[in-house]
Every structure is written in C-alpha cells, then in structure tokens.
Amino acid sequence: MTTPAYSPGLEGVVAGETAICTVDGGLSYRGYGVGDLSAHCSFDEVAYLLLYGELPAAGQLKEFQTRVAAARRLPAPLKELLAALPKWTTPLDALRTAVSALGHFDQDAADNSRDANLRKAERLLAQIPVVIADHYRIAKGLPEVLARQDLPHAANFLYMLRGAEAAPAEVKALDVSLILYAEHEFNASTFAARVIVSTLSDLHSGVTGAIGALKGPLHGGANEKVMDILLATGGPDRAEDWTRAALARKERIMGFGHRVYKTGDVRAGILKTYARTAAEANAARAGENDPLKWEDTADIIERVMAAEKNMFPNLDWPAGRLYHAMKLEIPLYTPIFAMSRISGWAAHVIEQLDNNRLIRPRALYKGPAARSVKPLAERGEQSAG
Numbered sequence: 454m455t456t457p458a459y460s461p462g463l464e465g466v467v468a469g470e471t472a473i474c475t476v477d478g479g480l481s482y483r484g485y486g487v488g489d490l491s492a493h494c495s496f497d498e499v500a501y502l503l504l505y506g507e508l509p510a511a512g513q514l515k516e517f518q519t520r521v522a523a524a525r526r527l528p529a530p531l532k533e534l535l536a537a538l539p540k541w542t543t544p545l546d547a548l549r550t551a552v553s554a555l556g557h558f559d560q561d562a563a564d565n566s567r568d569a570n571l572r573k574a575e576r577l578l579a580q581i582p583v584v585i586a587d588h589y590r591i592a593k594g595l596p597e598v599l600a601r602q603d604l605p606h607a608a609n610f611l612y613m614l615r616g617a618e619a620a621p622a623e624v625k626a627l628d629v630s631l632i633l634y635a636e637h638e639f640n641a642s643t644f645a646a647r648v649i650v651s652t653l654s655d656l657h658s659g660v661t662g663a664i665g666a667l668k669g670p671l672h673g674g675a676n677e678k679v680m681d682i683l684l685a686t687g688g689p690d691r692a693e694d695w696t697r698a699a700l701a702r703k704e705r706i707m708g709f710g711h712r713v714y715k716t717g718d719v720r721a722g723i724l725k726t727y728a729r730t731a732a733e734a735n736a737a738r739a740g741e742n743d744p745l746k747w748e749d750t751a752d753i754i755e756r757v758m759a760a761e762k763n764m765f766p767n768l769d770w771p772a773g774r775l776y777h778a779m780k781l782e783i784p785l786y787t788p789i790f791a792m793s794r795i796s797g798w799a800a801h802v803i804e805q806l807d808n809n810r811l812i813r814p815r816a817l818y819k820g821p822a823a824r825s826v827k828p829l830a831e832r833g834e835q836s837a838g
C-alpha cells in the first residue's frame with residue numbers, strides 16, 4: 454500500500470466536487486458573484502438559488518416564501534424544552550439541541566430522497582430563526598412573539614426578536630450579511646455535514662453536527678469574539694498598542710486570517726460599508742456622540758494586522774460590528790450565521806447524497822511500533838501517552 458500525501462488540517466486538499474460555490478476567481482454561488490447577488494437579490498432569493506440551483510422567477514419566489522413562512526412555528530414540546538434548558542445555555546448550544554430535537558418531529562426525518570430533503574431544508578430554514586428568537590425571549594422572560602407570515606427571512610427574524618418591525622435600512626444590512634454568510638464551499642461546518650450524511654445519515658443529523666462545528670472560534674464563533682476584541686481595546690486611542698501587545702503575546706485577533714484567502718476576503722469589503730452606515734445611523738438615533746468609535750478602532754487594528762502579519766479581515770470582522778451597531782446581543786451572532794448557512798449546509802447535504810460515496814480518509818500513524826500484550830499480572834504501571 455502506498456502512503457497517501459498528508460496535509461495538516463487538510464490544507465489545499467481537494468476533498469470532493471461541488472456545483473454550489475467556488476472561492477476561485479472571486480466568491481460565487483452557482484456562478485453568480487456575491488457582489489452581484491448582494492447588490493441585486495434578497496437572502497430569500499439566494500437561499501432558493503442554493504437549494505434549487507437557479508434564481509427564482511417572481512412566482513417561484515412567492516411560492517417559496519409562502520411555504521417557508523407557513524413553517525415558522527415550533528412543536529409545543531420543543532418550546533417546553535427551550536424553556537427547561539439551564540439558564541447558562543448559550544443561544545448556539547440551544548440551537549444545536551433544538552435542530553436535533555426538530556428531527557424527531559419531522560415526518561420526513563428518515564427519508565433521504567432529494568424531494569424530502571428539500572422539504573426538510575425549507576422547514577429548517579423557517580424554524581431556525583424561530584428557535585433563536587424564542588430561546589432569546591424565554592431567557593429574558595419576555596412574552597413570545599409569533600412569526601409573521603408576510604415578512605421575508607431577515608425582517609421576520611428582527612420582528613420576532615424585538616417584537617417590533619425593524620427599519621428598512623437595518624433589514625437590508627442584516628439581509629446582505631445573510632447573503633454573504635449563506636455558503637462557502639468546503640468550510641469546516643459544511644464539510645462536517647457532508648461527512649455525516651456520507652454515512653447515509655440524515656439532514657437533521659448533518660445540520661446538528663454542522664452547528665457544533667460552526668460554534669468554534671476558529672470558524673463561526675469568531676464573529677462573537679470580534680466585539681470582545683474591539684471592546685477590550687477601549688477605543689481608537691489604545692487600539693494600536695493593544696493589538697501590538699496581543700500579537701506579542703501570540704494571541705489570535707479574531708476576524709482576521711483565512712485558510713483560503715491570503716490577500717483578503719471579498720465579503721469583508723462588501724459588509725464593511727453596511728457596518729459603518731449602521732454604526733452612524735444607530736448611534737445618531739441613540740444620541741451617542743462618537744458613532745464611529747468601533748469603526749475607527751477596527752480601521753486601526755486592520756492597519757496593524759496588515760503591517761505586522763500581512764493578514765486581512767474575514768467576513769466575521771464587519772459582521773460582528775454590524776450586529777453590535779444594530780444593538781443585537783453578542784451571543785446571537787453565531788446563531789445568525791447559522792440561520793443563513795442552513796441554506797448552504799442543506800444544499801451540500803443534498804449534493805452529497807445525489808452522488809454519495811462514504812467520506813473516509815486515512816491517518817498517518819505516529820503511535821508505538823507493533824508490540825505484544827503482557828498478561829495483566831506482569832504489567833508495570835506506565836504513564837499514559
């Protein structure tokens with residue numbers, strides 16, 4: 454047997470084929486550049502594109518939105534479960550548990566046909582924002598807000614969370630962030646979902662595992678850490694010294710760097726404008742006198758990171774700031790990523806199952822050489838590996 458090539462972290466390894474997305478030559482979903490999609494489409498259209506392969510015509514979009522809106526409700530026992538979770542449960546952990554539980558209530562759960570997976574994907578697309586908003590309101594002791602049938606994905610989420618309709622500019626900014634978060638080829642959470650369903654497991658299992666992978670701060674969890682970093686600097690006056698000191702301590706500045714993008718992430722550039730505009734608008738509304746404090750702080754950190762590390766922002770960097778400017782609480786940021794990425798995860802699960810082969814790579818063995826077992830009575834104590 455020949456020894457297969459080994460690449461730590463699978464860097465640069467082509468682990469499968471996809472027709473959903475490419476990061477080569479600028480990020481595109483099914484052939485459409487993300488700049489074009491975020492300028493001309495809504496998240497609902499992009500979710501349809503990812504799931505069905507083509508942008509919807511007006512009638513198809515309406516039918517899709519109607520189906521999704523009708524599925525915006527949770528089984529009563531799941532609401533009870535959300536209320537029964539320990540009070541320290543994070544919103545992302547609650548979401549992971551809820552998606553797993555939703556599998557029990559979905560009549561198509563065990564059906565891995567393409568049609569059933571599309572039906573389940575639409576339902577999860579509808580249910581995930583409801584889980585996030587319901588858990589948030591339960592944890593705060595606030596009354597439940599029922600989903601609206603007449604609002605698109607982003608607008609309905611903000612409505613359920615706050616109990617009031619959001620301003621159009623806020624809805625647009627959130628919507629653009631959802632478009633940019635929707636899909637990204639073989640990132641860790643999507644790959645996790647594909648590995649899971651490659652055993653012929655089911656969509657809910659794949660998405661539950663994907664949420665677990667998204668949680669980590671090297672992936673989706675980074676968007677929550679971004680604001681921790683900005684707040685820790687104290688503001689523009691101390692941002693440069695703080696960043697240099699953090700780098701000297703060999704700390705990672707969350708929101709920077711990327712496994713694939715080494716000269717910058719196109720999505721970060723698109724969302725930066727929305728983060729800045731939201732900061733100006735929302736601070737003005739709240740009567741704050743330094744609306745661009747965190748945007749200016751971010752600019753300084755960007756300059757230091759480029760000069761010291763030749764490292765550039767990824768999408769989480771402006772997304773964390775945008776959500777903060779919208780006065781959303783930090784533990785909601787990674788769940789918001791999930792409420793978008795469900796469209797990409799589901800598209801990949803369907804694509805994997807359309808042409809499935811078990812994903813089972815090899816490991817390079819680094820353990821002890823072959824040896825014989827000594828009878829128990831003859832073994833001395835040895836410290837574990």
Ligand SMILES: CC(=O)SCCNC(=O)CCNC(=O)[C@H](O)C(C)(C)COP(=O)(O)OP(=O)(O)OC[C@H]1O[C@@H](n2cnc3c(N)ncnc32)[C@H](O)[C@@H]1OP(=O)(O)O
Nearest residue numbers: 670671672673675704705706707708709710711712767768
């Ligand atoms: C939407 C998304 O999920 S995008 C990713 C979001 N994640 C983050 O923002 C977390 C911060 N960034 C990182 O940890 C990394 O850049 C990753 C995990 C995203 C990509 O990592 P890789 O390309 O595999 O690089 P790797 O982790 O091997 O790091 C290489 C070197 O760069 C350093 N480095 C990488 N990212 C950063 C960072 N953000 N800040 C400071 N140093 C960094 C590492 O410490 C390491 O240094 P060393 O060689 O001296 O040990």
Ligand SMILES: O=C([O-])CC(=O)C(=O)O
Nearest residue numbers: 636637639640641712767
């Ligand atoms: O591709 C990656 O490794 C992470 C990422 O940017 C994403 O999932 O959007």
